[in-house]
Amino acid sequence: MTAAPALIALDWGTTSLRAYLMGAGGAVLQSAEHPLGILKVEGGDFAGAFRAVAGAWRAASPGLPALASGMIGSRQGWREAPYAECPAGLDAVARGLVEIPGENLVLAPGVSFIDADGVPDVMRGEEAQIFGAFADGGSGIAVLPGTHSKWAEVEGGRIRRFATFMTGEAFAALSGHTILGRLFEGEAFDAGGFARGVAHAALKQKGRGGLLHRMFSARTLGLFNKAPPQALRSYLSGLLIGWEIEEAAAWLRRKPLEVTVIGGAQLSAAYRAAFKQRGVAAEAAPADAAALGLWRIAAAAGLV
DSSP: OOOOEEEEEEEEOSSOEEEEEEEGGGEEEEEEEESOOTTTSGGGOHHHHHHHHHHHHHHHSTTOOEEEESGGGSTTSSSOOOOEESSBOHHHHHHTOEEETTTTEEEOOOEEEEOTTSOEEEESSHHHHHHHHTTTOOOEEEEEOSTTEEEEEEETTEEEEEEEEOHHHHHHHHHHHSGGGGGOOOOOOOHHHHHHHHHHHHOOOTTSOOHHHHTTHHHHHHHTTSSOHHHHHHHHHHHHHHHHHHHHHHHHTSOOSEEEEOSOHHHHHHHHHHHHHTTOEEEEOOTTHHHHHHHHHHHHTTOO
């Protein structure tokens, strides 16, 4: 017997919208992905986009509650949902839900962290993924690859602190809009080139230089025929991801023994390869971690 629908859950980001129809216990009954991220909704008609995505589910189950997380709750989204401060658990996020009048929809707040220098960091949407990946209330290090990669310390299912690394955005800018990309050929992943980049990022000897120096090697290795042009793009990716791992270890004040990687299959696989090369055990989170996290937030708020 098919479970009765209990919640519409939306992982609503900058470029895409993932919608889930969920039943008792957080079971995903149906799901769909739409190119309706907040920057792609024409005229900022978020109400129209929501109804287009959830209308059929609502028609079949009138009164079904809906919960959305991600950039839809940002200042550029439908309505701003203020950040919950770290350490942040389900309770703090559930208390910060913001209602969209007339839609039976609430928006989840993001999470913020202020570092020792007084500099703020923020996430929106990743907190739901973390709550889903750590549904057992456990502890560990969560790594969420992406345009703005996040590393989070989780203790007892709560986000204790986190840091953002602009690895994905830097890679896109460097490969597409600088001289580094001029020698690249193709976009296929090259395992050897990637591993070489990860290894170069890990070199610690005095005089090796930092990232700003090492990035130029993505050009010079090609100029001197020390790497094939088909490998250079993956080399740069490995260099940046490897450098992220080094920076994150410094931020953690230790090299992690194991991490939980949360994200899309292709990018997560690249990160797991980099972690394996650096001697770090990496476990992949469930594919629907965001859906489960949204369900847990809804349950904590009494929506289901």
